[in-house]
Every structure is written in C-alpha cells, then in structure tokens.
Amino acid sequence: MDALPLPPRPNLDQYKKRAKELVSAAQSGDANAIRAWAADWLTALSQVLDASKTPNYDSLLKQAIDRLIERVEQRMKTSKGQFALADAQHLIATIHSFENWAAFARHIEAPFSGDTRVREFESRLYRYPAIDPPSFRKAVMHRTLGFAALALIWG
Secondary structure (H helix, E strand, C coil): CCCCCCCCCCCHHHHHHHHHHHHHHHHCCCHHHHHHHHHHHHHHHHHHCCCCCCCCHHHHHHHHHHHHHHHHHHHHHHCCCCCCHHHHHHHHHHHCCCCCHHHHHHHHHHHHCCHHHHHHHHHHHCCCCCCCHHHHHHHHHCCCCCHHHHHHHHC
C-alpha cells in the first residue's frame, strides 16, 4: 500500500480516536473487527479525498484494507498477540508516510500553531471599520506581503 495522503483539514483528536478504536478492534480477537475498522477508516478517508471516482476504486479499496489488516496482524504476531495504543498510532503515522506518531502529530498541529497571532491581527483590523478582515486576509494571501510583514508594519 502506498502512503495515504492526509485529508485537507486533518484533526489530531480524530486520529487519536481512530487509534483507540483500532486497539479495541485488534484486542477483540475478532478478525472482522479489524476489517470493519480498516474499511470504515479508509472509506471515510477516500470520501474526504474524493477518491471514490478513481478507476477500479472498489478493488483498490479492498487491497488497501487487506494490506492494513496484514500490517496489524504482523505487528500482533511480533509482539505475541499484543497491540497497544503506541502500535496503532505508529501504524496510522507510517501509513501517512511519517516516521512516527510524534512527527505525525507535529505536522498536523503545525498549521494551527500561528492561529492566535492571526486572530490577534484580525482583531486589530476590526478596529478599522472600512476594512473587512476576511476579504482583506484573502487578498493579502495572494500577495507577497504576508501577515507577519503587516503585523510588523501595524505593530
């Protein structure tokens, strides 16, 4: 299975929930539980990515589900039937082509790290009634002058 792309707006809490659900499925001892988890996750991801229109979609989805099940079972075999939260997190991270869960989590959280500064900047814009912040932000994003430069100018 090739690396899967992230959805447009990945949510770390959703991924944490998925990892916990995978642990429950793996520890249940029911192979169908792992299959159901894999099918649910990959189907949801493919819908968000609008991949269901891909030629041979059903066949590719089945192959991806089977490969994911193999990876879970392989991990359980090497750890004598155990499958911990760290295993589920690592599996999800590596499927998205990250080295580990920590790198995956940092990447997902990174786009939001500057959010407070953007909000502060927009709140300053609201002080000037002639400026509509959402449309102004859109315009600025299409120019070379970014928020950081404007924040320095308007201090």
